[in-house]
Amino acid sequence: MFRFLTRTHGRGKFDVIDGLTAVYLLLAVLLMFGPILWVALSSFKTEAALQEYPPTLLPLAPITATVEGYEEPLQLFRVTGGEHEGKVLAQIRRVGLMSQMVDPAAPAERLQINIKDRVPEREFALALENYTALFERFNFLLYFWNSVFITVIATIITVIFNSMAAFALSKYRFNGRTMVFVLIIATLMIPPTINLVPIYLVVQQLGLINSPWGVIWPAVATPTGVFLLRQYMLTIPDDLLDAARMDHASEWRVYWKIVLPLAAPAIAVLVIFSVMWRWNDFLWPLIVLNRSEQFTLQLALNAFQGELQTSWANLLAMTILTLLPITVVFAVLQKYITTGIAQSGVK
């Protein structure tokens, strides 16, 4: 790891260019990863800590102590001015600008301290209740399942449909092949918002409003996917397909046993895209899904922002949980993209 980080651009010593590169990369990491890290840390803060100004980076919670003679645990403060400066005292109650405090070491004596002369004593503490509340008070698992269902099913159908289209467009010669391909690509130029109303009407006529299928079907045919797979399939030698045909393979088997496995690297890319699209999809599900039991995670996140109040702590916790699966998918599949592209049995 250390050797990886201290690698230089040429042979020899770490020089100016290496330094600049390191600074530049560090800045990029900070820029990209900083906000996510902040969200992640903030998701462990209590609601009160989130409202605090200035904000802290780490989730901190006030320290309390049980003092003899008092039933409730009392919050600890460090005194920063006056005659008791430097001491750690427990607050009994606050009256206006003054607070009544007690020294845990000498519980008998009550002290009056100006609130300007004290800062709360805090320690690092994770407010895990943000997360547990998601499962207890909000139906997180239902939303999670809705999202997973839509993402997985839509991705599977996307891969099958797009690869079949790409197979036909790359390996069969038929009249109008180029025309069909151009038409498919041309749909990329139509902004999705323009399609919104017509697609909604179709989905409504099919009775798919408030059904996950209403989200899945309009999304499965993607010109990007067809284009991506077609370009990759063009590189698969025709001889392989002919060899399979000589080996008694039907066209379906040629596609299923030869073309699909060989297009795996391109399919991995499409899977990543499709998972990201469907998982992060917001506008279309918002239109199609109106009942909260059908909500995806993205819609549920949106629902946290109430008209009157927003539960930021829960919202952040849910954001983190929503980010996790997609991060895992990416981490697993990214290896697949970079390897295996060069495999070929054809000399």
Next chain:
Amino acid sequence: MAVVELDNLVKDYGDVRAIHGVSLRIDDGEFCVFVGPSGCGKSTLLRMIAGLEDISGGELRIDGARVNEQRASERGLAMVFQTYALYPHMTVRENLAFGLENIKTPKDEIKRRVDDAARMLQIETYLDRRPKQLSGGQRQRVAIGRAVVREPRVFLFDEPLSNLDAELRVVMRGEISSLHHRLGNTMIYVTHDQVEAMTMADKIVVLRAGIIEQAGAPLDLYNRPVNQFVAGFLGSPRMNFIEVTVVSAEASGVTVRDAAGNEYRASVTGDGLAGGDAATLGIRPEHLDIAETGGHPVTVLSIEQLGGDSYLYCETKAGTKLTAHLAGQTALKRGDTAHALFRPDFTHLFRGDNGLALARTVVGEAV
């Protein structure tokens, strides 16, 4: 039993006709080689037989049954491709088994056949490897094995050796020949290499521009080429040609003269020739003798000494380049003047108007 009959086969690509009515009968157990320069349509013809290209016209029969409409997968043929076309994502064993799995052969039967083929082709040790872990020769064997396990009616080979180096090519040539002897199947083999054609074939079919120029046994084609194209295509180095005019033509032989006034005699029938007709004289390098005296004087341009053989590149007085193949070594040097002897019994003559060969009355090399 597999007799392949091509009856006036035609292939059109749009407005372009690639195959102009080819008729041919390939007998059961015959090793038939399609040979021709690139673009002559030999691969197209093979792919039409395989079912990978549609047949635009004519009829293709296998064992008497018309198969024009059958798909490649239904014709019961096996093909070995120039690029081997091994499935890269499968092991060698899976490659061999794929065709059998497609026709739902029982598992143990597949295993038996794969093991048999692997033993025969000596690829048992790498059955579990992927194609990219194999060398060119090994891949070639696997590709042949994939055809063998299917026990097809006819084997089709599409330039299978052209990706191998020269040494391996000779080895594989022998192996394919011995495979043919062992299995006795009908085989159709496409190549542009006339050495492969000469050494392996029972029957050679020489194609040019979608037309069969000549079909027959290798030595027949070598000894009695029907026209100048076939004569020039078979044999290496290619036959020497000299533009000549006919001096006299008789049934027993023809006398001709080149631009420099040298006279040659060829043992061919002079039917249909008259004095003054244009013709082309042909003689193979291996039949051109070089001597100190006699014959026609030529200038030596360059010499290739291979130890066992020598190739002499010379020029006649009329400026025609000649190649001579001599057994053994020679003391001639560049720039020397030598004498080329044209033996009438080894000399071919082609008509000037249509390139057709005149029938030879004596075939010197067959005596």
